[in-house]
Amino acid sequence: MSHHVIDVRSDTVSLPTAEMRQAMFVADVGDDVYGEDVTVNALEEKAAKLLGKEAGLFVPSGTMGNLLACMVHCHRRGSEAIVGDLSHVYLYEQGGAAQLAGIQLATLPNKTDGTFCLEALRRKVRLEDDHEPITSLVIVENTHNICGGKVISLEWLDKLAALINGDKQMRPYGQRIALHMDGARIFNAAVALQVPVARIARDFDSVNFCLSKGLSAPVGSVLVGSKTFIRQARRLRKALGGGMRQAGIIAAAGIVALDTIVPILHKDHERTRRIAEAIHNAKSPNVTVDLATVQTNILLIRLPNPQYSASKFAERCATVKPEELAAGLCKELGIVLKVSARDWEFARIVLYHQISDADVELAIKKFNYVIREIDGQLAG
Ligand SMILES: *Cc1c(COP(=O)(O)O)cnc(C)c1O
Numbered sequence: 001m002s003h004h005v006i007d008v009r010s011d012t013v014s015l016p017t018a019e020m021r022q023a024m025f026v027a028d029v030g031d032d033v034y035g036e037d038v039t040v041n042a043l044e045e046k047a048a049k050l051l052g053k054e055a056g057l058f059v060p061s062g063t064m065g066n067l068l069a070c071m072v073h074c075h076r077r078g079s080e081a082i083v084g085d086l087s088h089v090y091l092y093e094q095g096g097a098a099q100l101a102g103i104q105l106a107t108l109p110n111k112t113d114g115t116f117c118l119e120a121l122r123r124k125v126r127l128e129d130d131h132e133p134i135t136s137l138v139i140v141e142n143t144h145n146i147c148g149g150k151v152i153s154l155e156w157l158d159k160l161a162a163l164i165n166g167d168k169q170m171r172p173y174g175q176r177i178a179l180h181m182d183g184a185r186i187f188n189a190a191v192a193l194q195v196p197v198a199r200i201a202r203d204f205d206s207v208n209f210c211l212s213k214g215l216s217a218p219v220g221s222v223l224v225g226s227k228t229f230i231r232q233a234r235r236l237r238k239a240l241g242g243g244m245r246q247a248g249i250i251a252a253a254g255i256v257a258l259d260t261i262v263p264i265l266h267k268d269h270e271r272t273r274r275i276a277e278a279i280h281n282a283k284s285p286n287v288t289v290d291l292a293t294v295q296t297n298i299l300l301i302r303l304p305n306p307q308y309s310a311s312k313f314a315e316r317c318a319t320v321k322p323e324e325l326a327a328g329l330c331k332e333l334g335i336v337l338k339v340s341a342r343d344w345e346f347a348r349i350v351l352y353h354q355i356s357d358a359d360v361e362l363a364i365k366k367f368n369y370v371i372r373e374i375d376g377q378l379a380g
Contacts, residue, residue: 003333008337008355008363012212013352014216014352014354016216016217016218019260020256024249027248029246030248032243032248033238033244042251043222051201053206053226055224055225057224059242060219061221062210062221063093065208067101068237069225070097070137071236072206072233073180073206074097076173078133080136080137081137082139083107084140084141087110087144089141100240104133106135108120110144113153114151118156118159125169125177137177137178140180140204142186142189143192148299149350152200154195164179178206180205180206184213185210187214188268191262192295192296208224209221214297214350216352269297271357272299276289276299279371287367287374287375288304297351300342300346301348302346303345309341316373317347327369329362329366
């Protein structure tokens, strides 16, 4: 029995488009470690220009881009980087900064909007004291994944920059604390705010963004910053095993992603909102969403009833029961809806351009069906 599968566990499962595959097929390539891959060079220049920085570096993953930023900004031994306690760098990169680069990560509690308290940040910065590490870097995630795709406000970013640039305490041992943005989904933030992506990146010394999330390219991220910063990052990329030779084959897809997917990212946001509204309108006490927090392509679905966990919900959405087939949600096919169970209380869906309007309608039917079933079970 074949089913209609809608996979919204993450935007990382997005697939390269036909146009990307065509560009990959015909890409001019060379040895990128020698700087001779014209397609990689074109992607790096394009990315740097878009983000308003001097230079770019194509890296295999966002994890490597963030790690390189940590390594360059925290080059002094005994450095500390300050990150949000719900950040990807802190939660999901294996503590690579500590594991591989000897950098201590210090956390500030993330607020639900993805920011942290700037006064707490000011206090967290270390003294110039032989007992203490050197605060060298602050990292901001935008959009904020675990906080539900939250867009960090420009006002807050401006306040952060003013604090870092304005205060003498922010220059330990004569070097200003650097600002790095984990902008895995920075284009989603730019679309939501309707500002150029360079405005968001303006006060950051470096930014990493992913081509392989909602932008749907098969592989890679781009790290951007000053020429000096990128020169150092390029050198260290080799040490991490990220020198990729004829990488133009994959960079070609990244260029197409910037040209063709960025202009339609807003559709993912609209579709995410449609699903959120449908779940909201189901008025279930057991499966809820907070409409006010839906800003981009990520939706957190809350399972507040301890008798029905998020992982149980995810399992149910991916299952087709015979009575569902009889109900004919999708003609004679069952709908397998893959969502991720983030923790006990939250399931998460993330949209990307292959999830069409038709998929959204079917996902809504499936959610409604499952929600009615759960409400019936828990009421009985
Ligand atoms: C996916 C992601 C990364 C890392 O990207 P990979 O390419 O999977 O290593 C970093 N930060 C955030 C917020 C992400 O969502």
